[in-house]
Amino acid sequence: MPTESRTELAKPPAARTATTDEVAGLDALELGPASKEGRAARLGRRVWDSLWPKLLAVALVIAGWQIVYLTEWKPPFALPDPLTVFADMGELIPTAEFARAIGITMQRAVIGFLIAVVIGTLIGAAVARFRPLRAAIGSLITGLQTMPSIIWFPFAILLFQISETTIMFVVIIGATPSIANGLISGIDYVPRVWLRVGKVLGMRGLNLYRFLILPASLPSFVSGLKQGWAFAWRSLMAGELLVIVAGQGSIGVLMQGAREFNNAPRLLSWIIVVLVIGILVDIAFNAFDNALRRRWGLTQS
Amino acid sequence: MSLVDQTAVGTDGRHTDVAVRLDGVSKAYGRGRSALLALDRVSLDVRRGEFVCLLGASGCGKSTLLSLVAGLDAASGGSIDTGGHRVSLMFQEPALFPWLTVAKNVEIAMRLRGVGRDERRRRAEELLETVRLSGFARKRPHELSGGMRQRVALARALAQDADVLLMDEPFGALDAMTRDILHDELERIWRERSLTVLFVTHNVREAVRLGDRVILLSSRPGRIIEDFPVDQPRPRRIDSAEVAELAATITDRLRTEVSRHAH
Numbered sequence: 001m002p003t004e005s006r007t008e009l010a011k012p013p014a015a016r017t018a019t020t021d022e023v024a025g026l027d028a029l030e031l032g033p034a035s036k037e038g039r040a041a042r043l044g045r046r047v048w049d050s051l052w053p054k055l056l057a058v059a060l061v062i063a064g065w066q067i068v069y070l071t072e073w074k075p076p077f078a079l080p081d082p083l084t085v086f087a088d089m090g091e092l093i094p095t096a097e098f099a100r101a102i103g104i105t106m107q108r109a110v111i112g113f114l115i116a117v118v119i120g121t122l123i124g125a126a127v128a129r130f131r132p133l134r135a136a137i138g139s140l141i142t143g144l145q146t147m148p149s150i151i152w153f154p155f156a157i158l159l160f161q162i163s164e165t166t167i168m169f170v171v172i173i174g175a176t177p178s179i180a181n182g183l184i185s186g187i188d189y190v191p192r193v194w195l196r197v198g199k200v201l202g203m204r205g206l207n208l209y210r211f212l213i214l215p216a217s218l219p220s221f222v223s224g225l226k227q228g229w230a231f232a233w234r235s236l237m238a239g240e241l242l243v244i245v246a247g248q249g250s251i252g253v254l255m256q257g258a259r260e261f262n263n264a265p266r267l268l269s270w271i272i273v274v275l276v277i278g279i280l281v282d283i284a285f286n287a288f289d290n291a292l293r294r295r296w297g298l299t300q301s
Numbered sequence: 302m303s304l305v306d307q308t309a310v311g312t313d314g315r316h317t318d319v320a321v322r323l324d325g326v327s328k329a330y331g332r333g334r335s336a337l338l339a340l341d342r343v344s345l346d347v348r349r350g351e352f353v354c355l356l357g358a359s360g361c362g363k364s365t366l367l368s369l370v371a372g373l374d375a376a377s378g379g380s381i382d383t384g385g386h387r388v389s390l391m392f393q394e395p396a397l398f399p400w401l402t403v404a405k406n407v408e409i410a411m412r413l414r415g416v417g418r419d420e421r422r423r424r425a426e427e428l429l430e431t432v433r434l435s436g437f438a439r440k441r442p443h444e445l446s447g448g449m450r451q452r453v454a455l456a457r458a459l460a461q462d463a464d465v466l467l468m469d470e471p472f473g474a475l476d477a478m479t480r481d482i483l484h485d486e487l488e489r490i491w492r493e494r495s496l497t498v499l500f501v502t503h504n505v506r507e508a509v510r511l512g513d514r515v516i517l518l519s520s521r522p523g524r525i526i527e528d529f530p531v532d533q534p535r536p537r538r539i540d541s542a543e544v545a546e547l548a549a550t551i552t553d554r555l556r557t558e559v560s561r562h563a564h
Binding site for chain 2: 018020022023024026027030031191193194196197199200201202203207211212215216218295296297298
């Protein structure tokens with residue numbers, strides 16, 4: 001039989017190989033039809049689709065507030081109606097005091113968060129890399145993460161007195177564990193097959209981190225950052241209300257002032273401002289997270 | 302059909318045209334009484350430019366064997382000689398990196414070896430053309446179909462300048478039509494680039510369609526039980542009568558082996 005088949009080599013049998021068209025045709029079929037809708041139209045619809053439920057929710061909250069106000073559950077000086085508060089906000093926002101307060105508070109938030117990012121990343125990388133370290137402080141980090149950071153203030157005041165450092169200390173201690181944990185779990189859950197591919201491609205030591213482990217842990221790291229920001233922001237608000245640093249008219253200081261003057265509209269204005277800042281930062285994080293997920297193909301659509 | 306191929310398993314002395322030589326390779330997992338012997342004294346010569354298919358049921362250690370040859374894992378006994386050939390390994394999953402474009406996924410193999418940027422770009426383009434994905438260099442892996450991703454993985458393996466290609470059920474997750482076409486493509490590239498291929502599969506027809514030889518492994522522990530030369534002209538069709546006939550013979554042998562484990 002072997003000799004027979006050798007002679008057959010001269011005249012090819014019925015077999016045939018794939019043509020360029022076959023390969024390209026199958027590829028095109030498997031990829032499915034491209035969307036005909038324009039880019040701008042798609043973006044417009046996406047924005048509207050995500051916007052209207054939020055507008056509806058805001059309308060419902062304001063309506064509910066107005067109803068509670070009308071029932072006279074609390075005297076108007078304690079619970080003003082929405083219009084009074086919006087009018088007060090209109091007065092507050094153009095003032096230099098407002099801009100300064102936002103500036104001071106956001107500066108603290110950003111600096112504290114960035115320091116937490118640096119510390120959290122270093123701790124996370126070290127814990128993920130060295131096994132004994134993980135055994136020693138891995139669960140400690142998770143424990144810290146569950147702690148309400150306000151619990152640190154009395155101690156921080158003893159350490160640093162009433163100062164900027166006190167507030168920063170608590171902001172950093174609040175945000176760092178989440179950031180470290182995000183990186184640790186990102187590194188832990190790099191798919192095994194990627195690690196094998198990395199090894200086949202010749203990645204060792206630092207290259208393995210640079211080209212594989214760090215990029216692969218990015219989505220988890222970003223979730224850690226987002227959570228870390230939330231903790232930093234909460235700790236900061238608690239700190240500003242507790243630790244009044246002389247000469248620093250931050251959001252917390254101005255709120256305490258408004259409370260002392262029984263200025264309920266002003267208090268509610270600040271609450272709304274803090275809510276809006278929270279929402280804006282969340283939108284920014286989500287935009288980044290979604291862009292990442294789309295690039296990676298982790299979402300459908 | 303002769304079942305003993307003179308140039309195949311465990312031949313005399315050292316051949317210069319041997320790309321991969323396994324000599325009494327064993328692999329055990331665990332220690333002591335609970336140790337599991339995955340491979341038991343496997344000896345095999347793969348000639349340069351040869352296409353060898355490793356076939357076996359579950360637990361025959363075929364994937365283990367490839368890991369050993371690729372150097373991902375160390376053998377417990379015996380020796381593996383790849384004679385200075387560059388070896389690359391492909392898996393059932395394409396395992397492309399989602400944060401890189403298709404072209405960058407191919408380039409990364411070269412980047413790690415310090416190939417310059419322009420050179421990398423030029424060669425990635427060339428390799429994508431080889432796997433017929435020229436227009437997709439800037440796409441992300443998730444924008445491609447399974448078959449296309451596997452071709453990118455092939456291009457990435459070729460970018461390592463490997464002349465020995467180890468493939469661990471690379472088409473196992475693909476539908477039949479795509480798999481057929483990829484068989485043709487792989488055969489073409491194997492021939493164009495004079496590659497040596499060690500191809501693991503549990504699909505008997507696939508093995509006969511592609512291999513110069515089909516090596517049958519037993520399960521638990523993995524041992525070579527038979528070496529079938531495939532003396533059929535290429536290109537073959539997976540649904541041809543000749544392929545089916547040899548596949549039936551091999552399947553019978555495989556079933557006998559599998560039923561040994563019933564008790």
